[in-house]
Amino acid sequence: MSTPLYDALMEYVKKETVPFHMPGHKQGRVLPKEYIENLAKIDLTEVPGLDNLHNPDGPILEAQELAAKAFGSKQAFFLVNGSTAGIYAAMYAVLNPTDKVLVMRNSHKSVYNGVVLTQSIPVYLLPEIDYENGIAMGIDVERLEEVLQKERDVKAVVVTYPNYYGFCSDIEKIVDIVHKYGKILIVDEAHGAHFPFSNNLPKSSIKAGADIVVQSLHKTLTSFTQTSILHLNSDRVDVDRLKYSLSLFQSTSPSYILMSSIDMAREYMEKEGKKRLEEVIQLALYVRREIDKMEGIRCLGEDIVGRYGIVDFDVTKLTISVKNLGIEGPEAEDFLRRECNIQVEMSDVYNILAMVTVGDDEKRVKMLLEGLKKLSKNRKRVKFGDRILFPSLPEMELTPSEAVRKKKVRVPFEKAEGAISADFVTPYPPGVPLICPGERIEKDMVKYIEVLYNKGIKVLGIQDNLLSVCEI
Ligand SMILES: Cc1ncc(COP(=O)(O)O)c(C=O)c1O
Known part of the structure; x- marks a missing residue:
């Protein structure tokens, strides 16, 4: 019998590598023995008494209510396809095709995919960049206000809080500004599920008053991978539409192992x-x-x-x-x-x-x-690449959802000039796209990308000297 994946996992387990990564339960170290022993037995389905995630009125509803109380939100919805599904559902619940949505230029892929799914029009806000450490950091709140003042028809704002490295923008000010302009604030708090449980951590955006907050419990708490919660935190969002959106992006056979592990993680945090x-x-x-x-x-x-x-x-x-x-x-x-x-x-x-x-x-x-x-003690001398400067944002000729539906062709740099990008072009660090799908690749940008590429700076979206453009 050949089980390559299982074998690879067991091989890895045997090495007893010490994990300083997610999931936060660190290979089950804080999970009750009885729970681990019964995992196969509780891998069940919607039999009587076990409720239904898509229309809960029994133990799933009760577990969600306990979670809302523990995390401090109005309503909690369990997610079995990670925060990715939660971000899709949040965006789908509030955005219609051609609606404008303000998103950070360094958003997680799921936010960009949310833009594609909702066929909305992104208005990008560049994050503040710490060039010395190569990290896209926070949000300039004054800039946010300027953009909202200018772009009056933006329907919702999606921000990431904290960033992957745990750094936090001024979420209270962000909530105030977004609400002052009457917009809905969706917070990708994938990396902050532990915030509600300590006063020695940054404030959760739930407490700060964001409308929808999506948290990955598997990252910093103790539930299994793929488990997250979408918190509904205000009455500005149509609950029925949100429930419908959740049903679009979640399996009709949600795993009871995953759902119960959210319940267990919440209980664990409230107790020990x-x-x-x-x-x-x-x-x-x-x-x-x-x-x-x-x-x-x-x-x-x-x-x-x-x-x-x-x-x-x-x-x-x-x-x-x-x-x-x-x-x-x-x-x-x-x-x-x-x-x-x-x-x-x-x-x-x-x-x-x-x-x-x-x-x-x-x-x-x-x-x-x-x-x-x-x-x-292991010093060396590596010559680091030059810092990445951000030329001004390119013009959007097609929305991302239009661009991804076009046929893609790969062209050499010199032929990319004037074309519309079919992909992201993202230098690392700091991982902020220079170009997004649907944006016009101007001559200066081609030159700049060529310089980065020739200097050996890692630029995602370029393969063998070729850029992906839309065939028009
Ligand atoms: C900032 C951010 N948002 C959203 C996600 C998606 O979360 P999940 O893996 O729970 O789907 C991630 C995952 O790495 C992330 O880093």
């Missing part, structure tokens, strides 16, 4: 989890202090607050800059895996990102510190 979280916050602060004593590496945090639209940060997200070691993030990530049996969440050119959650303890955190100590 809150206390654990405070311990973990203290551990994270300790790690941060220890890292800052090491040569050549440092943990980003307080130094970012007050800059780039950032007013707060999540201490449990350890963004460790390895730039001064003269190595690139992926090399540091490989080193930790090979030499120390530690896997971090991700790396970019200048940083590695390690997450500590309620599934971690002092012993593990000390292993991370040992690994980082070894790493800090």
Whole structure:
């Protein structure tokens, strides 16, 4: 018998690699034994007594109500296809074709896909960029207000809070501004599901008064991968339409394992989890202090607050800059895996990102510190690429939904001039698209992309010197 995927997983498990990545339960460390033992038995379906996610009036409804109470929202809807489905459903519930929606230029793919699905017209807002650390940070609230003042017919605003690295824009001001202009605010809080459970973490956008908030529980809490919650938090949204939208993007056979794991994660946080979280916050602060004593590496945090639209940060997200070691993030990530049996969440050119959650303890955190100590002795000299400057945003000739329906052709740089892009062209870092589908590729942009590409800067959306354009 051949089971390549299962074999690969078991092989990985055998190595006992220490996870500083999601899911937050860290391979089941905080899940009750009885729950794990019964997983196969509770993989059930909509038999009498077990309710129906798409029209709940029994235990699913009760579990959702308990979740709303615990997270502080008006209504909670369980998601079994991650925040991705929640973002689609939120956008589909409030946007009609040709409606304008204000989105951040560095949004997660699901927001861009939401624009395509709803056939809405995006108005892009560039994030503030920390070029030194190569990270797209927060929202300039004054700029947000300017755009809303100009674009009066925008229907909704979608923001990401916090960013992947745990840095937070001024969500209270954002809520005020968006509501002042009578718009609906959807917050992609995929990385902030733990915020409602501690006063030592940034404020959740639920508490700040956003209309819809989508959180991935699997990222920073203890439920299984793909589990999220969409929180409805105001009466500006048509609930029936939201329920219909949810039914479009969720399976008609939602997994009881996944749904129950949301229920279990909520219960855990209300009982032991809150206390654990405070311990973990203290551990994270300790790690941060220890890292800052090491040569050549440092943990980003307080130094970012007050800059780039950032007013707060999540201490449990350890963004460790390895730039001064003269190595690139992926090399540091490989080193930790090979030499120390530690896997971090991700790396970019200048940083590695390690997450500590309620599934971690002092012993593990000390292993991370040992690994980082070894790493800090591993100096090299890499010449980093030049900083990416953002030319002004290109003109949108087709909406993204029109562009993705066109036939795509790949053309060399020189032939791309004047064409309409069929894809995203995104340099890393900071991962903000220079061009989005439907935008005109002007001559200056082609030149700029060519320069980046020739300098060896990673630019997603270019393959073998070719750009994807729409055949018109
Ligand atoms: C900012 C952001 N939003 C949304 C998502 C989608 O979340 P999920 O994986 O729960 O579908 C992600 C996933 O990585 C993300 O980073």
